Amino acid sequence: RKEVEQDPGPFNVPEGATVAFNCTYSNSASQSFFWYRQDCRKEPKLLMSVYSSGNEDGRFTAQLNRASQYISLLIRDSKLSDSATYLCVVNQAGTALIFGKGTTLSVSS
Amino acid sequence: DAGITQSPRYKITETGRQVTLMCHQTWSHSYMFWYRQDLGHGLRLIYYSAAADITDKGEVPDGYVVSRSKTENFPLTLESATRSQTSVYFCASSLDRGQFNEQFFGPGTRLTVL
Numbered sequence: 001r002k003e004v005e006q007d008p009g010p011f012n013v014p015e016g017a018t019v020a021f022n023c024t025y026s027n028s029a030s031q032s033f034f035w036y037r038q039d040c041r042k043e044p045k046l047l048m049s050v051y052s053s054g055n056e057d058g059r060f061t062a063q064l065n066r067a068s069q070y071i072s073l074l075i076r077d078s079k080l081s082d083s084a085t086y087l088c089v090v091n092q093a094g095t096a097l098i099f100g101k102g103t104t105l106s107v108s109s
Numbered sequence: 110d111a112g113i114t115q116s117p118r119y120k121i122t123e124t125g126r127q128v129t130l131m132c133h134q135t136w137s138h139s140y141m142f143w144y145r146q147d148l149g150h151g152l153r154l155i156y157y158s159a160a161a162d163i164t165d166k167g168e169v170p171d172g173y174v175v176s177r178s179k180t181e182n183f184p185l186t187l188e189s190a191t192r193s194q195t196s197v198y199f200c201a202s203s204l205d206r207g208q209f210n211e212q213f214f215g216p217g218t219r220l221t222v223l
Contacts (some may be wrong), residue, residue: 043214101151
């Protein structure tokens with residue numbers, strides 16, 4: 001089983017749609033969780049951290065379920081500028097970040 | 110604010126040649142990292158460094174050498190390039206262990222080994 005698994009997509013949605021991405025991780029000792037965004041042929045950038053209680057940043061909501069080892073990202077009211085690849089990232093204490101392969105989102109007008 | 114830069118941005122080389130990819134950050138971040146990104150694999154850690162003169166292997170270190178004589182620089186050397194090392198290489202940095210999680214990435218170097 002891969003350490004961090006994501007549905008690669010692509011997810012093709014119209015502007016204004018709500019879209020959700022899921023991610024599972026294999027190591028129950030993982031302590032920190034994140035979503036990074038990567039635009040085509042560019043470097044990854046931190047989108048948001050994921051906290052146990054769930055957290056929201058504008059149109060973006062992240063959820064963590066430790067029991068199921070599952071992380072989600074919800075994007076509401078999708079914009080054309082949201083088109084990118086979203087990377088699920090896990091930090092196992094004392095080691096480096098483990099990146100998922102990413103989920104590609106394409107928002108069309 | 111220059112941030113984190115990489116050079117060259119594009120490089121074509123031949124099998125067997127030595128290649129050095131440069132990474133420079135202006136934030137005085139303690140941690141620096143080298144990743145490679147390939148289709149079907151996502152980002153994989155090659156080496157990382159917690160401070161000057163301290164380096165450690167990541168997931169895929171074979172065929173690579175790193176050094177960190179100064180905090181701001183973290184060069185990656187391919188001692189004898191192979192076709193399998195064709196990839197996009199990203200350098201990243203983070204402030205300290207407490208901020209280990211937020212890594213700031215450079216723009217990447219696209220390396221082709223013929």
